[in-house]
Amino acid sequence: MIAAHGLPDRLAGHALTPGRPWPLGASFDGEGVNFALFSAHAERVELCLFSPDGRRELCRIALRDRDGDIWHIHIGGLTPGTLYGFRVHGPYAPEGGHRFNPHKLLLDPYTRQLSGRLKWSDALMGYKVGSPRADLSFDTRDSAFAVPKSVVVDPSFNWGPDRAPRRAWHETVIYEAHVKGLTALHKGVEKALRGSFLGLASDSVLDHLVKLxxxxxxLLPVHAFLDDRFLVAKGLHNYWGYQSIGFFAPEPRYMTRGEVWEFQTMVRRFHAAGIEVILDVVYNHSGEGDELGPTLSFRGLDNRSYYRLRDGGRFYVNDTGTGNTLNLAHPMVLRMVMDSLRYWVEVMHVDGFRFDLASVLGREPHGFDPNGGFFDAIRQDPVLARVKLIAEPWDIGPGGYQLGNYPHPFSEWNDRFRDGIRRLWRGDAGVVPDLARRLLGSAELFDKAGRTACASVNFVTAHDGFTLEDLVSFTVKRNFANGEDNRDGHDDNHSSNMGVEGPSDDPAIRAARDLRKRNLLATLMLSQGVPMLLAGDEIGNSQQGNNNAYAQDNEIGWVDWARADDGLAAFVARLIALRQDHRVLRQRRFLHGLPRAVDGLPDVIWRRADGATPRPEDWHDPAFRCLCVELRRAAEGDLTDREAIFAVCNTGSAVQLTLPDTAPGWRLELDTTRPDAGREPAVPGLEVPAHSVLVFSADFDRGSE
Structure with missing residues (x-):
């Protein structure tokens, strides 16, 4: 037994034993708590215990046992709910990459829960703010009063009959949402639960998603994150959450009682509704910023191990644009990321991850490597083999744009789909060939190394950029509320205001905008790949022209349910149902125009409105505005499926249509100019309306019924 020097009376007699170096973090075992912490360059590590309100530091206990680079101790009698942090001693030598400062209380990188909020103060900095030596100076103020406390958690939870939906990729329709943004103004959500995990899983939200x-x-980031100091100074918040400070802890602001079970309850309710939960995760950087940022966790634990450094170690590699880049080339940092991913799957039951700025994660010393350490670790892991993995395939580092270069089993956000489809319906000339590529799942990007058409996650809008309503209402961004003089956000949005900038009550303008939204959505749902819808787009939500609402935790960033366009929501539900009813629209295999054994017909046939096959000069004709495509199941796929779909995308004026004679009894399933029209037989001499999408179906097994 180790002497409990400095322990208060209420902890006197608690057994202090060496414990074990695994698992990392604070682990309750029924008899006490084992603490294990990685630091390769520390000289001494102290565990600090706090009062239940987090205001008083009760004691500091040295972790005297070390296995390799893991420091550990077991304290008998401690229970879940105990608040703690660490102080780590070592060299303060920024020019050599070391920034140890025991005056700064540090969060456990493996903490499962946080108590309290970060309070911005100069005391959080390891250096003296305002010193002429900048970060080379040393600050001795205690930061404990300003730092959230780590909490010992018992993550056991009664999952009951919970079962992961395990939707196949080709059956998947993704809805990108913000926990607070989706619920803050939703009158169907109990007021006390709005903005929380429990509110997100309320009946009214679930019913809406199921109906769609x-x-x-x-979900946009739900790992614990901080509000940037420059935003707080302007009265703003880090709304989106891309400043993680804890990769295992749910963000406290989305909880009503600060308990982990709230997140687990949310997942359980989504699963009961047949909906998977995917997390947007940020493992490329932390919220500690550059050399002038705060010392909250990783920087004070072992700066040289956790971060990628340059210029001898004083400065940070900044491939993320946020001031720092995590060093996944270090085995213990990679282990932390892998442990985090497994924790969210095994303990929290999530169904997948979308990796923010994923090119950072795959960057080795020689550049981006699809066979690098991170990807190797992911692909060999049996836990992660059963969940969905999505990459945002770019960053701002060298060679950062890597769309199409990720290894199986990753799918990727396809920004070429976004930009191409926006330009198409804006009326840009010469983009019909791009439409053809996007309709077929961007095979030129993804059809390699055994990847499927589901490798392409297709989207027209996402949290970063205009909403669908704003895409058809603004030609210029309106980001003044961000306090950066409208300099932030993308300038090239491929948008159009249809004749009037901003909101309009003109019936003609409204009708044109509504039609374009339907055309954009229809093209999304008709394309091979995995469709992703931005929350609120289905009801016409606007962000007042702000295309970078990262700091707008207010009515700008929240979904406005009071002005919901129920007709548009019904149309979106119809589109999704159409996609689900016809397997031809959601295939795993790529279509290459190969003849099928069942009928000898190609699996894809391109046509002009007059029924002829487009000539080479048609594809390059800027005036070619009406592209038709006849789709069947892939030649290498189902040998018995005879269903066919004929889709028409007309970005020009009205034109007469000749239906193919390769199928009997074509039925008109969809006409975006008549969103309320039901299924009807196709009539000879049908005219394709201007600026429209038409969809016809035929089933040889049902003949002309």
């Missing part, structure tokens, strides 16, 4: 046909909700 959504199969997976992709």
């Amino acid at each position: 046909g959504i199969t997976a909700i992709e």
Whole structure:
């Protein structure tokens, strides 16, 4: 037994034993708590215990045992709910990459829960703010009063009959949403639960998603994160959450009682509704910023191990644009990321991850490597083999744009789909060949190394950029509320205001905008790949022209349910149902125009409106505005399926249509100019309306019924 020097009376007699170096973090075992912490360059590590309100530091206990680079101790009698942090001693030598400062209380990188909020203060800095030596100076103020406390958690939870929906990729429709943004103004959510995990899983939200046909909700970051100091100074908040400070802890602001079970309850309710939960995760950087940022966790634990450094170690590699880049080339940092991913799957039951700025994660010393350490670790892991993995395939580092270069089993956000489809319906000339590529799942990007058409996650809008309503209402961004003089956000949005900038009550303008939204959505749902819908787009939500609402935790960033366009929501539900009813629209295999054994017909046939096959000069004709495509199941796929779909995308004026004679009894399934029209037989001499999408179906097994 180790002497409990400095322990208060209430902890006197608690057994202090060496414990074990695994698992990392604070682990309750029924008899006490084992603490294990990685630091390769520390000289001494102290565990600090706090009062239940987090205001008083009760004691400091040295972790005297070390196995390799893991420091550990077991304290008998401690229970879940105990608040703690660490102080780590070592060299303060920024020019050599070391920034140890025991005056700064540090969060456990493996903490499962946080108590309290970060309070911005100069005391959080390891250096003296305002010193002429900048970060080379040393600050001795205690930061404990300003730092959230780590909490010992017992993550056991009664999952009951919970079962992961395990939707196949080709059955998936993703709905990208913000926990607070989706619920803050929703009158169907109990007021006390709005903005929380429990509110997100309320009956009214679930009913809406089920009615739409959504199969997976992709949540903007829910790992514990901080509000940037420059935003707080302007009265703003880090709304989106891309400043993580804890990769195992749910963000406290989304909890009503600060308990982990709230997140687990949310997942359980989504699963009961048949909806998967995917997390947007940020493992490329932390919220500690550059050399002038705060010392909250990783920097004070072992700066040289956790971060990628340059210029001898004083400065940070900044491939993320946030001031620092995590060093996944270090085995213990990679282990932390892998442990985090497994924790969210095994303990929290999530169904997948979308990796923010994923090119950072795959960057080795020689550049981006699809066979690098991170990807190797992911692909060999049996736990992660059963969940969905999505990459945002770019960053701002060298060679950062890597769309199409990720290894199986990753799918990727396809920004070429976004930009191409926006330009198409804006009326840009010469983009019909790009439409053809996007309709077929961007095979030129993804059809390699055994990847499927589901490798392409298709989207027209996402949290970063205009909403669908704003895409058809603004030609210029309106980001003044961000306090950066409208300099932030993308300038090239491929948008159009249809004749009037901003909101309009003109019936003609409204009708044109509504039609374009339907055309954009229809093209999304008709394309091979995995469709992703931005929350609120289905009801016409606007962000007042702000295309970078990262700091707008207010009515700008929240979904406005009071002005919901129920007709548009019904149309989106119809589109998703159409996609689900016809397997031809959601295939795993790529279509290459190969003849099928069942009928000898190609699996894809391109046509002009007059029924002829487009000539080479048609594809390059800027005036070619009406592209038709006849789709069947892939030649290498189902040998018995005879269903066919004929889709028409007309970005020009009205034109007469000749239906193919390769199928009997074509039925008109969809006409975006008549969103309320039901299925009807196709009539000879049908005219394709201007600026429209038409969809016809035929089933040889049902003949002309």
